Amino acid sequence: MDSAFEPELPFSKGLTMYSSSLSSFDLSALGWDDSFAALFAAHAVDGLVPARIVRVDRGRCDTLTASGPVRAVSTAVTSLDPAHAVCTGDWAALRMEPEPELVALLPRRSAITRASADRTSHQQVLAANVDTVAIAVSLAVPLNAGRVERLLALAWDSGAQPVVVLTKADRTNEPDAALLALTSLAPGVDIVTTSATTGTGLALLSEAVTGTTVLLGPSGAGKSTLANALLGREHMGTNAVRAGDGKGRHTTVHRELLPLPGGGVLIDTPGLRGIGLQDATDGVERVFAEIEAYARDCAFGDCEHRSEPSCAVQEAVVAGMLDVDRLDRYRKLLRESERAAARGSARESSKRTRTKKAITRDLRATYRFRDRQRER
Secondary structure, eight states: OOGGGSOSSOOOHHHHHHHHHHTTOOGGGGTOOHHHHHHHHHHHHTTOEEEEEEEEETTEEEEEETTEEEEEEOGGGOOSSGGGSOOTTOEEEEEOSSSOEEEEEOOOSOEEEEEOTTOSSOEEEEEESOSEEEEEEETTSOOOHHHHHHHHHHHHHHTOEEEEEEEOGGGOSOHHHHHHHHHHHSTTOEEEEOOTTTOTTHHHHHHHOOSEEEEEOOTTSSHHHHHHHHHTSOOSOOOOOOTTTOOOOOSOOSOEEEEOTTSSEEEEOOOOSOOOOSSOHHHHHHHTHHHHHHHTTSSSTTOOSSSOTTOHHHHHHHTTSSOHHHHHHHHHHHHHHHHHHHHHHHHHHHHHHHHHHHHHHHHHHHHHHHHHHHHO
């Protein structure tokens, strides 16, 4: 690569290690395909090159191109709206001269988004163009059903395929019981039991993750250890967790995209403390598929499954076919998602109102100026 395009700051150690081999990589190994090529056609005419975002810093991004790693200025694709901000996993149009600069982002095929931590109406994008979401669940601590359901809803709503990865199988005497519990929480989802210590399930995990895979889960769940296992080397740092509650410190402090040895890429993320849902009704319905199936037999289409007559969902609870706590979590997630979506709609409506008023003011000023000119 020409020295003019060398990164001003060091790349992450993952890119440094891969830099020699990446120069011969086809973009398809990074997730590029015909649909992205079609979206990029207009940019290609202008002499731009496709680049995948590896890591986002303030005003700059690490990227991967067909020619290798490039660090580029990203101010042109910066957005004040977190939902449209440049994100790890994005595909971008890169101008190489006079210095590398990202000038446009390609439309996202999928995105992992959550409600902003500040509880505003904005959404925060965690990863873009994801095919598989690997949800890490530690067997060394009691199962948190609500957290697993939230992460599954987040994954399903993105359009990606979730996979639940049970970690630290060597730390429990009842892995089968945990697997049974997860099966009821995650209908239609593959579950892989793993142990980095014994190597259990790691080969199955490698087969289960395809395309672009993002790792999600709380701190201490073993995401960094899983990342190292998939990468085949010690790339991500790992920390011990507290013995009392299994919680860990943030080993990963930023989102980073890393090429996998057998093809595809991995996006590692910091541990998620808050997992707010916004306008994720489709994802929630996928997670609670059995409740949706019962609801189709309710006497009323707008049944809230509380005290309405002939409610098939409540009948399933009474018959012991549906856990009442799971029904409560279903209601809670739907309510939270709908309220957050309503805040977003209100914000957009307010924005349209302000824009309309601004246009009206400009038109009135134009008319007044025209009238004064005619009076002269």
